[in-house]
Structure formats: C-alpha cells, structure tokens
Amino acid sequence: MAIRTQLPLMFLLCCQTCVILFLLWRDMAPNLKQRKRTINDEHTCHYNVTGCGDETVQHQKINRKSKRNSMPQYIDERDLRVILGDKSMCDDVALIHAVFVVHSAVGNYPRREIIRQIFRRDPYYKKYTIRLLFLFGQPHDIKLQDNITQEFRQYGDIIQGVFLDTYHNLTYKAVMGMKWISQNCRNVKYIVKMDDDVIVDLHNFFTHLYNMFRSSDHTIICNAITQPKIFRKGKWGVEKHHLRYYKHYPFSSCSGFAVIMPAAMIPVLYKATLAVPFFWIDDIYLFGMVRRMIPKLELHDSGPMYFDFHGNASLKCIKRAGCKLAFASMSYNKMLYRAWKEKQKHLNN
Incomplete structure (x- = not known):
C-alpha cells in the first residue's frame, strides 16, 4: 500500500x-x-583576421531603445573630424623630406616642449625640410581645452580630433593623422609615426634610414614583430571573446613607438582602414590587419640596430661613439633631452 x-x-x-x-x-x-x-568560422579565417566576423573586435552600440547590440564596427569618418589643425603647414615648400607625427596625450605638454626644443636645436633640422606634428583628442577635463588652444596658437603643430583622448581611441588618433596628411601634405617623402616618449636622432635617421629604401614606396621600416603575443590582461589586454583560442596574432606587425612609412602609401593605408573592422590597438590594426589588405606592402625589420625601446640600454648606446640608434623610447622626460645632448657631444667632436 x-x-x-x-x-x-x-x-x-x-x-x-x-x-x-x-x-x-x-x-x-x-x-x-x-x-x-x-x-x-575561426578555422575558415585563421589567416584572414579582417574577415573573421565575430572574431574581429566588436563594439556595443546602444540603439534608441537603450538595447545593446554587439556588431562589427568600422571607422566612421565623422569621428575623424579635426577641430584644431593648420592646413597650410606643408604649402610653403616643394618637397618635405619627413613629417614626424607624434602621438601625444593631452596632458603631456612637458614632453612636447622637450621634443620641440630638440628639433629646433638639432643642426639636421636646418639641413632638411622637416615638419613636426602632435596628435591627440579632446580632454576629459574641458578646462584643459583652453591650454591646448593656446598651445596651438603658439606653435601651430597640433592636430586635435573630436574623439576623447584615451588608450582605446589610439586607432582613431592614428587614422585621423593619416587622413589629415593625405589631404594636406602630398609633397612629403616619408612619414615617421612615433610616441611622445621617444628620442629621435636626426643624424642617424638621415644617414642610415632615410635613403635605405628610397626607390621603394611599398616598404614600412620598423622594429617588426612576427605574430605578436595577444595579452588578455593589463594595459594592452584584449577581451577573451576577441580572437578566442589564439595566443598570437596570425600576422606580423610593428612595435609602434617608431615607424617609418613612405608618404605615397598614406592615402592607400587610410582608404584601407575604412574597409577593415575596427581594432583599438593601433599598431596591430594599422601595420598588421590593414597592411595585409594592400598588395606588396611589406615590413622591413630594422631593429634593434636602429630602433630600441629599452631606455637605460638605449642611453648607454647613445653615449658611445658610433651608436646607430635612430629611435629610442625613454622612461622619463629628462632622459629625452639628456640622450640628445649626449649624441651632440659625439657629433661636435
């Protein structure tokens, strides 16, 4: 029962x-x-990151009903608008040997002053026709905008975009610079992209690098990296659902602290960015994903002889006669000017 x-x-x-x-x-x-x-899809696009659908970096867009939609996002040209910039910077000469485009943060005024001082005092600045540009976006603190406007009026070497000046907008900063140069500086031989913590040795640049590939408009010179590591944490961390199952990017790229590009390729690179899904790490995006869209555009690895990002080791090299470093990343502001002065001692002797 x-x-x-x-x-x-x-x-x-x-x-x-x-x-x-x-x-x-x-x-x-x-x-x-x-x-x-x-x-x-991952097996299909293993060597074609730009066609990987969900595996390309995606942004969350909020529609009018406040619902978040995850979808591939391409660069919108409206986000590349320039609010400060001197369009006549390249108009007064027939040929500019090099434009040095420095990626700077809004608050890094002391670094910009040191770089300006180095360029003004360097004897090679007078031997060649050079232009210096600083790129950044808008500050979080609107009060800083008055300082930036005053700095632009004083020097005229600033290109400022409408986007916020953050790490995740580095790609917008780089592409904005390419668009601006494509439209306003067609009479340039080389474009040098560098960070604002980098010392540039103009003597070594013009002696060893400037004429290295003067017959080729399809070579990017940098400290090249074969299949860079994908970081999941920290400053350069990429979220797990982006390029999942990968430990390395499936292409070569550049260490972006200093990159030399033929100016003839800048308009081509810029147009290609409009067809490649957005990725916020500018070095990976421009010199990896976008570069691969352009036939025959190759990377030439010139590091560590001419490129180095180890500050103290770089300074030791610069102190020695015969050091060929053209670009070196320095850990603090005073080291930038100190390294330049050490180099001038050898040149004067």
Whole structure:
C-alpha cells in the first residue's frame, strides 16, 4: 500500500524533472549551435583576421531603445573630424623630406616642449625640410581645452580630433593623422609615426634610414614583430571573446613607438582602414590587419640596430661613439633631452 501511495508523487517529480531538462535544453541548444559556428568560422579565417566576423573586435552600440547590440564596427569618418589643425603647414615648400607625427596625450605638454626644443636645436633640422606634428583628442577635463588652444596658437603643430583622448581611441588618433596628411601634405617623402616618449636622432635617421629604401614606396621600416603575443590582461589586454583560442596574432606587425612609412602609401593605408573592422590597438590594426589588405606592402625589420625601446640600454648606446640608434623610447622626460645632448657631444667632436 505504501508503494501505491508514493507512485503519484514519484510521477509528479519525474514530470517536473523532464520539464526542467527540456527548458534547459531549449536555452542551451542555440548557444551550442553558435559555438560550433564560431569554431568553424575561426578555422575558415585563421589567416584572414579582417574577415573573421565575430572574431574581429566588436563594439556595443546602444540603439534608441537603450538595447545593446554587439556588431562589427568600422571607422566612421565623422569621428575623424579635426577641430584644431593648420592646413597650410606643408604649402610653403616643394618637397618635405619627413613629417614626424607624434602621438601625444593631452596632458603631456612637458614632453612636447622637450621634443620641440630638440628639433629646433638639432643642426639636421636646418639641413632638411622637416615638419613636426602632435596628435591627440579632446580632454576629459574641458578646462584643459583652453591650454591646448593656446598651445596651438603658439606653435601651430597640433592636430586635435573630436574623439576623447584615451588608450582605446589610439586607432582613431592614428587614422585621423593619416587622413589629415593625405589631404594636406602630398609633397612629403616619408612619414615617421612615433610616441611622445621617444628620442629621435636626426643624424642617424638621415644617414642610415632615410635613403635605405628610397626607390621603394611599398616598404614600412620598423622594429617588426612576427605574430605578436595577444595579452588578455593589463594595459594592452584584449577581451577573451576577441580572437578566442589564439595566443598570437596570425600576422606580423610593428612595435609602434617608431615607424617609418613612405608618404605615397598614406592615402592607400587610410582608404584601407575604412574597409577593415575596427581594432583599438593601433599598431596591430594599422601595420598588421590593414597592411595585409594592400598588395606588396611589406615590413622591413630594422631593429634593434636602429630602433630600441629599452631606455637605460638605449642611453648607454647613445653615449658611445658610433651608436646607430635612430629611435629610442625613454622612461622619463629628462632622459629625452639628456640622450640628445649626449649624441651632440659625439657629433661636435
């Protein structure tokens, strides 16, 4: 009798369990199908990151109903608008040997002053026609904008975009510079992209690098990296759902602290950025993903003879006669000017 009375209860429990399992399966089945589709897509696009759909970096757009939609985002030219910039900077000469485009942060005024001083005092600044440009976006603190406007009026060497000046907008900063140069500086031989913590040795640049590939408009000179490591944490951390299952980017790129590009390629690179899904790490995006869209555009590895990002080691080299370093990253502001003065001692002797 006891068994008979328990049968309806057992039947009810079994029915509830079946319903719960069915509901769980219904929710998980689409995710399993999506996961299989994603894995298949990854195998298909292993060496074609720009066509990897979900595996390219995606941004969340908020629609009018405040719902977040995850979708591939391409660079919008409206986000590249310039609010400060002197369009006549390249108009007064027939040929400019090099434009040094410095990626700077809004608050790094002391570094910009040191770089300006180095360029003004360097004798090679007078031997060649050179232009110096600083790129940055808008400050979080609107009060800083008055200082930036005053700095622009004093020097005229600033290109400022409408985007916020943040690490995740580095690509916008770089592409904005390419667009501006494409439109306003067609009479340039080389474009040198560098960071504001980099010392440039103009003597070594013009002696060893400037004429290295003067017959080629399809070579980017830099400290090249074969399949750079993908960081998941820290300053350069990429979220796990971007390029998942990868430990390295499936292409070569440049260490972006200093890169030399033929100016003839800048308009081509800029147009290619409009066809490649956005990626916020500018070095990976420009010299890896975008570069691969342009036939025959190659990287030439000239580091560590001419490029080095180890500050103290670089300074030791610069102190020695015969050091060929053209670009070296320095850890603090005073080291920039100190390194330049050490180099001038050898040149004067």
